[in-house]
Amino acid sequence: EHSTEHIYNEIAYPLVEGVMEGHNGTIFAYGQTGSGKSFTMQGVMDPSSQKGIVPGAFEYIFESIQCAENADFPLRASCLEICNEHVQDLLGADTKQKLE
Helix, strand or coil: CCCHHHHHHHHHHHHHHHHHCCCCCCCCCCCCCCCCHHHHHHECCCCHHHECHHHHHHHHHHHHHHHCCCCCCCCCCCCEEEECCEEEECCCCCCCCCEC
16 A cells, blocks of 8 residues: 555665665565566656655665765676576576576
8 A cells, every 4th residue: 555655765765775885785575476576676657656666776876876975886786586496687698597
């Protein structure tokens, strides 16, 4: 019954703040097909209250980087899909490559 904005603010935002302080962070979406995992993670851009966790986190990270002075921010992101015991990085160079 909550917007993705509410879920981002309550669950993801504290994690993303930790990432900006140098900690690793993971958001794990788990559930059966059709339960709303993709929508919660991706959302839709209009209305902005339904923007997903990933766009919200990226927006916050890149805004923070723009405001920082004399700092270096190496970024690495992965989006892993685990299905039928096969793991794939959906952001990798070869999205069909199965990972160990």
